Structures are given as C-alpha cells and as structure tokens.
Amino acid sequence: MLLNMGRVLPLFFAFLIFLNVTTVSAAPIDEAREIIRNYYVDEVPEETLSKSTINEMVRYLDKFSAYMTPEEFERFMNAINQKLIGIGVVLEEHEMGIKVVSVIAGGPAERAGIQAGDILLDVDGTSLKGKAVQTAIPYISGKENTQVTITFHSQLTGQTITKTMTREVIKIQNVEYEMLGGDIGYIQLNSFAENSSKEILQAIDQLKGAKGWILDLRNNGGGYVSEALEIAGFFQSVTQAFQLRGKDNVPEVYDVTKQTLQFNAPTHILINKNSASASEMVAASVKEQQGAVLYGQTSYGKGSMQTIFSLSDESVLKLTTARFFSPKGTPVHEVGVTPNVETTIGGELTQSHRDHILAMVPGYKKMPSLENVPITKTFTVKMNQRMNWTGISEKDIQLVQLGEKQVSVDMNIIDERTVKIIPREYLQSKGKYLLTIHPNWQSNRFVKMKQGLYLEITVE
Template sequence: MKKLMWSFVFVLAFFLIPFTATHAASNDQQLMKEIKEIIKNTYVGTIDGNLEKATSISEIMEMLDPYSTYFTKQEFEDYMNSINLSTIGIGVIIEEHEDGIHILQVIEGSGAFEASIKAGDIIIAVNGESIIGRSTQETSSLLIGNEGTQVKVTIKHSNETTTTKTITRKKFTLPNVQSELLFGHVGYISLASFSEDGAQLVKKALIDLKQRGATSFILDLQNNGGGYVTTAEEMTGLFPSAKIAYLLEEAHASYTIPAVHQNTKFPKNTRILVNRYSASASEMLSASLKDQKAAILYGETTYGKGAMQGFYTLHDGSYLKLTVGKFTGPASQTIHEVGVKPNIQTTSAPIFQAHFDALKEQYPKYRKLSTAKSNATKEKVSVKIPAVLSSQIAKDHVQLVALGANEVSITAKVEGQTLVVTPAKSLVADQEYMLLIHANSKSQKGYYQHIKINQ
C-alpha cells in the first residue's frame, strides 16, 4: 500500500471556542480510510472501540480522546482564528454591567471604532432587543456574525443620552499582549494566547519596558489556553538558563526539544502568573521554566493538558486534529491530567504577591512590621511602629503601593507609636497594598508591610 503523506501543524490549545463539527463527509469511504490510517500510525492514546468497524467519522471521533476532532475547512479556519484572537464582530471588549454591557475597549479600525463608539459607553440593546441583565456571552452571540453584515446597537453614554447606531461587522484581532510599568520599575506583560506571533509581541513589550526603566518582570499566563508549540519554544528562549523547551513522547519515538535562542532575555527573577485555566502551551512554558529554575511561578495549579495535537490536511480540504504526543518539562514530571504546581501558591490574585516580592527584593535590608499590630480599612491604615522609629519618620518617607499597579496618594502622620496613613481616595476592598517606610539615612533601616483591607 502506498504510504500517504499528510501536512500538519502542531498546535497546543485548550478549547478556546465551541465547535459543532459537521460531518457531511461521513460516508466518504476514501476519507474514512485516510483518517483510520492516520490514527493507526500517529495517534497517542486509548482507542475506545473497534476502529476498523467504524462506519462514520463521528463514530471514529467518539473512540478517541476529547482533544481529537474532525473539522470542516471553515471550522478549521475559525479554530485557528480563535488561537490568533481573530473574529468577526463590531470590535469591542466588554464586561457585564448593571445597566447593560459595559464597553471596556474599542479596537482601532473596527466597525465600532468607525461608528465613534467609545470606551465607557454601555450597550443596552442589540437590534432593538434589550440586553440589560444578559451575560457577555449572550450579548457577544448577537454582536458577531458574517463579515460585511450590519447590526443595530443602542448605546447609553456617560451623559445619560442614548443613540442607536448601525455598525458593520468586520474581522478584527483582539490585543494578545498588554504591558504596563508598575511601581518600583516592575514590568508587567500579559499574554492571552500563544498566537503565531506571540513570542515576538512579548519580546517587543520586554524591550519597550526595559527602555522605560523596568528592572524586574511579571509575565501573566492566567486564562491562557495555549496555541502554537513553536511559540512556546520561542518563548522559552527568552529566559536565561532555559535551554530545553519540553520533552515529547510520540507513538514511536521520544525527543528533547530545545528552546529557540533569543538575543533578548527576561531577568532570572521573573515571576510567572498561572491559574487553573492556564493550559497546554502555557503549561509547557511554565513547566520548562520551573524545572530549569529560570523563573518563579505564582498562582494555582494549572489545567493539566499535557497532550499535543497535530492538524492533518485531508484530501477534500477538511482537517483531522489528532493527539500525537504527550509532553513534560525537562524534569519529566507528568503534566497531563495533573497540571503544573506553582512555586508559590496564592489564594488571592497572584499579581499581588508577585509584585510584593519583586518590591521586597529591592529592599533586602528592610524589616517586616508585624501584621498583628495593624488595622486597615478603606479610609485609613493604622500600623504600630517601633518606639525608636516614631521620632524618625518623615511624612515624605512613607509610601503606599497598590500591588499590581502604582503608588497611592496619601497623607501620613505619627500618633504616639502608631503610623496613620490616610489615602486621598478610598482604598479598594479586594485590592492588596504594600506599605513602605524609608529610612532617613543609610545608618537606619527601613520597614515594609503587606496590607489587606478589613472586610
């Protein structure tokens, strides 16, 4: 029998968008034969049934793991667009709001942008149908559609006026990488998906933040469902001492996959944020960095998808996504159905602890104040201080930092042995803070404290 050749691209991705596979070609015997041959030669996993006796594509897929799927040509295009964060709609990022759906961001060049929709506007109706009380998912389903079609959106503005605009749906790409310079010259970069250009976007953000003065970094992989394996290999190369991207077990061979060398590097003390929804390529990178002590992981144990899929182009233009291997980090610890455990597990947003540790690292000689001797409300922070310190504190030597953000404007005064810090604006209940008391001279020691607001 002539050996068939299939083109494929390795993809690591958690289910980013739902698909309903349309198996119009179920009775195509040539297609069935082609799929069965690929499975026998390359599938890694248990086949739950008699593959040879299967009479439809859907029956075959039911025998395989949940990550192996048949796609029509259009479904494949939609899937790859989801990894690259591309979709068709009006071009807004939204969140739920008591008055409707709040627009957080308008994508430049989108239909919403051309219709002069602004961040802060609230969508109250779509095509005349009220969406007040609806979820973002329900509203999104009304806003997306075929390219070039139109949708009527009723907007409530900040001045309480309302307008209805007809917006043309366009293909747009969501921002994959966002970056910010946090207090203390800490660079923050978030990566939403391991898109084809993901590593280059992160590298660009890294260079930009260094030019702005960043000396330490936080990379956020929370809720990142994965993407291209090549991007994970490139991302690993951005970290010093990370020479191996991952170990791969295929049906008939094992491989050690090297990281792709990069001429720009994160510092060794970079902190990585993960949670239970960090999956696939996120776990590949996290495990590699943890095993090689190239970064510090914060957050929750990750999702646990250590399986790699390949995409095979079939003769009719459709695609087979098939599990073709299992991967681990360099230490060979199982990831699939287990996840990657962070170095530092957190119960609140991991950026709080990561930013706190990054700042504490900058003040190695500072002492920690006792949290048992403090009281923090939205309106005032009171901290017991050592008697020797009470006469040495200058009001401009006290700083309150919103962790994961920047400095808070405050006034500070000493009342006996209590430092009273009053913020210009009320503090946020679910936010965490760091109090810094700087020394008046090099001969004195500074102090710090991790502040959590009393509920």
C-alpha cells in the same frame, strides 16, 4: 499515501505543521482511517477504525481530536489567532457542555455576566453537551450584529442562567504590559498566538529598568508550539523547552529559541487551573530549570499535542499525535504543573508583586498589619526619638497598591517625632497595599535609622 514532513512541531490548541494527504482514489474516510491508524498517539482498535463515518471514529478518540469542515476549521483558527466575531469567550471541552476558560474584557459575554469557569449548556436551543470546542464555535459565533441566546451554569452562584447577546467584532490585545509599583515589569500573555514572542520582546524593551518581572499565563489555553519555544527563550537559565513522546513512546527533547532580550531580573510566572497546553509546557520547563518562580494553583493538565491533517476534500482532521513532558520527563498530561508558591484563587498577582518588593528590601522590620481600613485612610508614623525632618523626601516613603502602580503621597510633619503620610488619591476598595519606609531618616542628633520598616494594608 502521506507526505513525510520529517520532524514536525505541531501545536497544542493551534497547529504549526499541516500534513497533506495525497491519494490516487481514496475517499476522505479511508484517508482518515489510515491517518488515525498510523499517527494517533495510542493504538486504535479495528472496531473503531471500521466505523462508517469520520465523526464516529473520532468520537472514540480523546477529547482533543476532532473532525472539521473547512468552514469550521477557519473559524477555529481565527479563534486561536484571536480574530473573532462572537460574544468574547475562550472555551474548552467539559462533560456538562463547553467551559469558559476566560472572558474578553468589554465583550458581550462580560456584559452579560458570564465569567471564567462558567459552563455553556445551550445555544439557541441546541445542547452543547458532548460537543467539541470547534463544533460549538459555529453556534456561538456568527455574523456581526446578530443575536444569540445562551444558557449557562454559573460557577459563582450555581444557578442556570439564560442571556441573549448581540455578536460583535471582538478586538483582543494578546500581550498587555505595564510597569507596576516598585519597578516590577508585568506582562500578560492571553494566547500563544502568531507573533506573541515579538510582542513580548517589544514589551521587555518598553519596560527597561524593571527590577523584577511577572509573566502572567493565567487563563491562557495554549497556542502555537513554535511560540512556546520562542517564549521559553526569554528565561536566561532555560535551554530546553520540552520532551515529546509520540506513538513509539521514544522521548525527544526540543531546545528553546534564545531571544536577544531576556528577563534580566528575578522573574515570576502566574498560572491557574485554566492555564493549559503551551502555557503548561513553558511553566514546566521554566520551573524545572529554575528560570522563574511559579505562583498560583496547579494548571489544567493538557499534556497532549495535536497535528492538523488536511484531507483531499479540504476537510480537516485534528489528531492527538504525541504527549509532552518537562525536559527531564516529568508528566503534565492529566497532572498539571504545580506552582512553587500556592496562592489563593485571584491572589496570584498581589502575592507575586508583594514578594518581589519585599525581596528588594531584605532585613526590613514587619509592622503589625492594618485590616479593613477606609478608602480615606492616612498613616501616622511616630518615632521613638526626636527627628531631624530636614531633607525628608517622598522617595523615603513608598506606598504601592499590590498588582497596580505606586500611589503618590504627601507628608505632613506634625512635630519632632511625628509625620503624617497622606495618599493623594482614595485607596481602592478591597485593595491590598504595601507601605515601605526606607531607613533614610535621621534623628536630631544625625543618627541614621538602622532598619527600614514595612506595613501591609487591606482596604474595606
């Protein structure tokens, strides 16, 4: 007999509600069989339910359903909440093995050259093909300072590479934030983990005065649905979080949890093909209710929800029990969320940052772009009339590295028509910059500039 918990709010990669099984004498396999029959999102053939082990039954379900020992479940939940000993990777299932969704900065995997998109094929001689993430994690994680040898397929080179790494405690900062050039508040959310909404609230408070916002959900594989409801509540025009359809296929719409502080200026969300589950829930909802503009590429397409069922022997069944849609019913599962502005892979942040800055200076004239300039580049501005340089200020010139901070500059007056702009630091190789000249200058006859200018720059 199952304990009826009423309306539940489970998670997509992690879980909120735990449904305990109470029995008189049923074995765990009988408990699992009944749970699957009653709660799995689709009808399951009796042939599948008659299998002799739980693992065999689960093998015929979708790839997000799994059976775990207590130890496997503990490691799985630690990974969701970003408490890790291992090599520093976020993973998902793939037909070839286990796919790397993202790599933790400074961890063993990054130092070994593993990148997001690579496929882990083999760990210490054990093939990962056909294994679920929670099954693969015990092979990859382990005790601190022990070694693990991993063979992986590189998406960059197409080669198969083997590396030996030393496991270590991975310290993950889930929410990272800073004020970008032009007073654009940037917040990166790595997982919908516990207390994510509280950390974002703190970030918004610390970034007071932002004239625009960027919420980065790239490579975010999901997490607690409760946190997705909270985070959707940071967007002023968003009132509904998602639509859920369970085994009965009856739609039910859930409201967001409104926050005391919200994004109070134009807002962008960054997504990519590795944005999944709860990330897609927020992106789909915010896009539909015009709470932000989405930049990037179409997301992963995981529109299914899992619930955790604890069995009498303390093992755990993770089961897909519903699918989610946008509040108005737009599907996400196996479709993904399409951005409003499609960008190049890796160009999401620079494009968003550029558009934020230019939106604040409407009517400015675009000057011819500069391509492949040296890192020592200086900029000479030549006016078509004699100028009164008295009172010229650094505030009149804005040089911003896109995706980064504003660059301080010095100005050297050459003559009555010419001024040189000199960055106080070398430009970043391969960096992209935006030079904006605000119309605060006057001619020697005190005629003010009629129009501001801007110039886009790429560095060699």
